[in-house]
Amino acid sequence: MMTMLGILFGSVTWSATFRLSTPIILTSVGGSFNKHTGVFCIAFECFMLSAAFFAAWGSYLTGSPYMGTLFAILAGLLLAAIFGMFVLNFKANPMIVSIAMNFGAWAVTTLLLTEIFGVRGYFHSPKIVNFSPIDIPVLREIPYINEVLNNQIILVYIAYISVVVGTIIMYKTPFGLRLRTIGINEIGAQTAGVNILKYKWIGLAIMGIMSGLGGAYLPLSGLSMFSENMSSGRGFLAFAAILVSKGNPVKAALISILFAYTNALTFTLTSYGIPSQLLQMFPFIAVIIVLMIGNLRNLSLTPVIEASE
Amino acid sequence: MKLEINGEAKSAMLKYCISIGLTLVFGCILITAQGEKPLRAMGYILQGSFGSVMNIGNTIRWIISSLLVGAAATIAFKSGVANMGIEGQIYIGALSAAVIGYSIELPPGLHAIACLLVASIMGMLYALIPALLRLYFKINELITTLVLNFIAKDLTEYITMWVIMGGQQAANGSASIATPRILKSAQLPIIIKSTTANIGIFIALAVLLIVAFFYKYTLEGYELTQIGQNMNFARMGGVNITRSFLMAFLISGFISGLCGGIEITGAYYRFTSSFSNNLGWDGIMIARVSNNNPIAVIFVSIIWGGLKQGAMNMERMTSLNRLIVIIIQMLFVLFVSIDYDSIINKWKSKMELKKPDYNGGMNI
Amino acid sequence: MNSYEYILEMRNINKRFKNLVANDNITFRVRPGTVHALIGENGAGKSTLMNILTNIQTPDSGEIYIRGELVEFKNPLDAVRHGIGMVYQEFMTFQGMSVLDNIIVGFEQKNGMFIDYKESRRKVEEICKKYNFNIPLDALVNDLPIATLQQVEIIKVLYRNADIIILDEPTSVLTPQGVQGLLDAIRFLVKQGKTVIFITHKLKEVLEISDDITILKNGRVTGVLSAKETNELELARLMVGREVMLQINKPQCKTGDVVLIVSNLKVKDSAGVIRVKNASFKVHAGEIVGISGIAVSGQKALVEAIVGLSTAEKHGEIIFCGRNITDETIANRRKMGMGYIAQDRTGIGSNKEGTIWENAIMGYHRVKGFKRKHLLDFNDINAFTNKIIDEYAVKTQGIGDKIKTLSGGNIQKLIAGREFLQNQKLLIIEDPTRGIDVGSVEFIWNRIIQMAQVGVAVLLISHDLNEVMQLSDRILVMYNGSIIEHPNSKVLTEEQIGLMMLGGVIDEVGN
Amino acid sequence: NSEPATAEPVASDEKTIAKKAVYITTSPLGNDFTDLIWSGFKELEKEGWEVKCIEVKEASEYPEQIRAMAAQGYTAMFTMFDELSNVALDLADELAEQYPDLHIFLLDTYMEHDKANVTSVTVDPFESSFVAGYVAAHMTDKKDIGWIGHKDILKVHRFRDGFIAGVQYADLGKNVITAFTGDPFDPVKGQETAKTMIKNNDIDIIYQSAYLGGPGVISACAEAGIKCIGVDNWQGYIDPCVFWSAVKSMDVAVKTLAEGHVSGKQYATSINFDIASGGAVYDQRDAGNIPEHLLLKVNQLIDDIKSGKVDVYKGFEQYKLNY
């Protein structure tokens, strides 16, 4: 029997957290860029699921996980472009477009699964080549860190690097500064010479690419398979992370880690006979609690509603 | 007022016509690509949805839930509440209806009413959670309702399996996670034999008509509309924002719960875990496609229910997969979401610019 | 020294919005090193012309010459590259960002891929020094007073190396001292070789600062004058097309009972900062009491507390018609006869998505007449809405039209009609004529005076000191959350009140 | 694959029942278990049957699909999993009246009922899991053995407890560690659950009943270099680490039942295709994966179960179904 401390801080839980957070972090960091341009989007489930399919297909065709990831990125880009076409060019309501795309993606990937692989439900094949874990010699000597951080696949590291790079781009470069102004005051940004439409498209493109990476993690992290609805709500988790963090990549990553951590805990706790339905609620309850704590200073006993943005 | 209705109705008609046209074109391409004849497939869809009394009955069964979720979403979005949690509220309502339905004995009719009432109230109470979080903690309900959907599904499953069934076999020995079957007295009467079309359709229609009437003719409806469009304006006018916001949220939850209750008492007769997926999202789409107009919700629901029902028939009768219809449905939603007015205007003004004889608009 | 006569020349500019001709063959010329005023009614086309110049909008036809050369802008950036900079009426600030970020965005000093904050800061500081601005560069713009924001906007333009600086209605938000400060700054800018285009509705300022004046009406140029050779009346006539009374003749009203007593009022804003400190004053029936003060001295919080949009702290009191309403709901206050015209006419005063009738009954929809039990009474609603449209000359096609199709002036008239036609006891009016042309200003001023004459108590809060002085029987000055009342406020000059607004003390006889 | 079924009237001749079989399933084709069953239908098709597979998506459409297929003249209707079967059972009386030739087989569902036109058909995973447990207990070098299911539900408990019973029966002092992925459709969670279990415990065998999470569990086992036991169908093809699969010979059941029905055989309200009635619990392809002496023991065990000498439900009486 493990001690509670062992479960909470053990390398097992944390290395699982490290991996599980990867797709959510990648997607939410990408979505943060889009968020700052003021384009509302909840279609992450669509991007991730489609990307997962194309990652599997690409890897299957070429035998290379890198090519698979490239496929996934292209799929993410394409879908972001479709989203952008509807929302930016056709002025469609982004919420409807998002919801429609989420369900459309499920139908399309399932259909493609039948059409291309002739199977239903899932497609598993050793020809879908996975990323192999990377052994970083420096980490090998450090006991705990080695178990948590070492021997993960490249996407895991990319996710965490993307948080740093994303933050730097967002807060230290002219590009990021201009991008952020759009969400605050669109006309203002225009008068500052920012080509709004261009930046919105760039925001969408970053979102597409990153969601593509996030989706690619799912089939290529060792599973060699694609299954229907493989994204399993991770797109919504990414959306929640973006919303809660208000588009700050670091905060978005922290929320993603919270989701992943609470989920990782359940894998150990499930062996203690706690009903899995209760464990499944964990991440969601955690996010509500975090929001409540984060909003404690807003707590007012006489309820007043402010118009939300 | 005449003017407004005409103008809006006209552009709405245009929008639906263009979208249906575009959807048909893309639908045909998709179906042809799958090696079927589009006309044949569409024929089966029509036949399956409205081709016989029985089919109509089954279509009605879908229309009921579409109407109710559409109403729930319309109320929320029209009143400025981002209730994404319809799905969760349906689950809570459904479970409550099932519990009342099997566990207590009441005279027929009364029993069903009790089930629906409790379902609605529980749905409403579940909506109260995000409402309070918004009121007291200022947490955007968009996140909380989304998250509470996931919680509701797990929670109802947990309650059904561990609390109601005690972690044991279901009553008839089956291994599904389901409550016992509700009593006959709690079941809604069927209106078309051999189908699940039940009197819930009248309840649902009544709900929508009430909603339509409410927003058009009542004070509270007026206030809610104003809140939905400009909260600060309504507050300035002395509208009790907090109360109204809460009211809209709760009514939305109430109708969602009712929807869950009707699903159980009218169609399933017992609560089964994960009995629906998408109903909540369907509602949001229906409401948005209808532009938050309760009367339009009725028409869109008929199309929606018909497509859902017809799709199954098409799948049975052809080699096509029902996924095609889901894709077609999504295309329809996407096309309806396009703002044709602004595109046409843009296009028109472009054309006008090209007119060579423009002289400063002097002769307009 | 220049080889060209005009630093800027816009020739035959045409711009149409659907059926509306915003700029009709306008030719506009500016001499270098001058202040050129551009005036005209609301909707005359001033902003449109400037938007074309800055390439926010593209003209249907017409040519632009800068320093004698024909230019063609492809995007707003091109305009900036040609040395054109604009300070917009609605400031283009980015909430939540620092002043420095606000200034440099779009034109950052770069260091490889990154923003070179050191160099950027150095450049901005240099400009501040040269033009005598004193701004905290690291503060967030949210916290700054309006006058400071305006300076930020001007620095922004200078930072972008603008030679031609456009100021769109820059003075409407400033105190007299602030206005003087701005005019001084403009003079200084011109001395440094800049050219300034100055848009305003205030003719006095036009005559004071400008060299040349171009007047627009209905999208056309109706006059190009030299400031030295004209006067206010002529300008007003050219703008409006008829004689306009610039001075309101306000008859002395009989004041009646006390309608509103505010005593010891203390109000905190949502962030918990005390905005109003122990404010006390009275308003009588038939009396117009003006409150003036520089921006963020607490007027907003004071009004919100009186109207009920925010709650006052416990120990103060608001007594309206003899009843303590400190904790009353807005609805009840309105029911008791309190009318309110909010400063933000599209954000609070009206619902732009709503129809005219929906906007016309707000606040009074629960009044008998508009409703039967819980149902709306459309007969009465129609009658009332049409009454506003007729009596307040609201230009519209029908009461089912959306508010967003109305012009600002018409929206304001609709709002005024709504609040004035309800047999009020007290009217709280904030900036009723902000950004509205002289014709409409005259209209609304007259209505306010009429209300007072029939015995309504009026509390007028305005940033326009001239307005307050013209209309009020008594003037209260708000400074840093406190109300300062001069025993004989009518004898004070604009400058003296301006001084009080900045915290100065004026003695009884006015020294 | 199947031609559109034209709605022919049900054969009026009392003796001949149309050879039309429909498979209505809540779980789409494409996982091992449904595919296995569908292969039974494929066999029927070869013998001139008209077969059709309907994948139902939402519970709300169950009754409608069942009625529609009955109306299309299918005589042997196979519904799969309890939720759907429950609905079919609810409709049984109504259908019996209208379609006398129709017999409904509730696949992989155990239900107590009294409908003459319904037979609940189970291939109880308890037995195959029991045998798997017995094998695992012998094959492991460690003290503990892992088991991973998808959801904490009754259906899955049968796998778990059958496995535990088998391990206990082997009486080698082995202990079973259990875990649930929580989501039947998420292979990533399957993978992580297995990784966690492998790291937290010193184990070298995991038996997975994790549905679509299963391939995730298997890939985690493969990566960690430990052995895995598959479920439902032979899963050795996913990775060689799957040395054993606890199969349910549902394909054979389908074929036998459908053919029996058209030849006029009357069925009891429930049937169990257990070892005693000839069901297989492992695939011959796995026979070579365990030592010969163990295989002999296993076969002996199966014989003992068949003859009733071994009661697999001993200590787990609540799982015993009354046939």
Ligand SMILES: Nc1ncnc2c1ncn2[C@@H]1O[C@H](COP(=O)(O)OP(=O)(O)OP(=O)(O)O)[C@@H](O)[C@H]1O
């Ligand atoms: N979005 C719009 N759709 C249709 N018409 C519009 C729209 N916006 C403005 N207009 C029309 O343009 C005219 C002027 O509007 P605008 O708000 O620019 O006027 P303004 O300059 O503020 O005038 P004023 O404040 O003096 O009334 C109005 O007659 C209005 O009907």
Ligand SMILES: Nc1ncnc2c1ncn2[C@@H]1O[C@H](COP(=O)(O)OP(=O)(O)OP(=O)(O)O)[C@@H](O)[C@H]1O
């Ligand atoms: N984007 C637009 N779409 C439609 N009409 C517009 C648009 N912009 C301006 N207009 C119309 O063009 C006319 C000229 O507007 P403009 O803003 O130039 O007036 P202005 O002289 O600046 O008025 P103000 O003093 O109120 O600022 C107005 O009637 C306005 O309604």
Ligand SMILES: [Mg+2]
């Ligand atoms: Mg204007």
Ligand SMILES: [Mg+2]
């Ligand atoms: Mg203007």
